[in-house]
Amino acid sequence: MxxxxxxxxxxxxxxxxxxxxxxxxxxxxxxxxxxxxxxxxxxxxxxxxxxxxxxxxxxxxxxxxxxxxxxxxxxxGLEQSGRLTPVQEAFLQEGAFQCGYCTSGMIMAASALLHDNHAPTDEQIVTAMNGNVCRCGTYPRILAAIRRASSASAGGAR
Ligand code: FES
Ligand code: FES
Missing domain, CATH: 3.10.20.30 (Beta-grasp domain)
Structure with a gap:
């Protein structure tokens, strides 16, 4: 102990x-x-x-x-005073989930990515998110959400 x-x-x-x-x-x-x-x-x-x-x-x-x-x-810990982060907003706007089980892990991984790289290419997004599995197969919407968050936040993802 x-x-x-x-x-x-x-x-x-x-x-x-x-x-x-x-x-x-x-x-x-x-x-x-x-x-x-x-x-x-x-x-x-x-x-x-x-x-x-x-x-x-x-x-x-x-x-x-x-x-x-x-x-x-x-x-x-992401939301502050009722305000979602750009990544959270983008996941909502793109409907980037189905059952939602993978979603918090996806959002945390995407937040780390966008903090380190404000404007990732699709290839960089796929590489960074490669280890996060979505059994519902919402990958295209997750990719769209990360693209959206990237342009919306210009680095303020968390
Ligand atoms: S529960 Fe930790 S990587 Fe799957
Ligand atoms: S939304 Fe169901 S596992 Fe990703």
């Missing part, structure tokens, strides 16, 4: 967790931040993607204790 602080969406949380308990498990089961989804649990689907110090990170693959010094952002 380890005791540590996690810094999530601008707040600090004291955590007591098993040494090998994943960040995903702590987010969902200790803190009720259930916007981050459990998909494969093996680093293969991207449903659990969060930002760690700005980088898209699979929270199922990180022991929570290893994230103690990082700034973590989850889907719950």
């Amino acid at each position: 380890s005791k540590f602080l996690l810094h999530i969406n601008g707040k600090s949380y004291p955590i007591e967790a098993q040494d090998d308990e994943s960040l995903l498990s702590v987010l969902r089961n200790h803190l009720s931040l259930t916007g981050t989804k459990y998909g494969c649990g093996e680093g293969q689907c991207g449903a659990c993607t969060v930002l760690m110090d700005g980088a898209a990170t699979r929270s199922c693959q990180i022991p929570a204790a290893a994230a103690a010094d990082a700034k973590i952002m989850t889907i719950e």
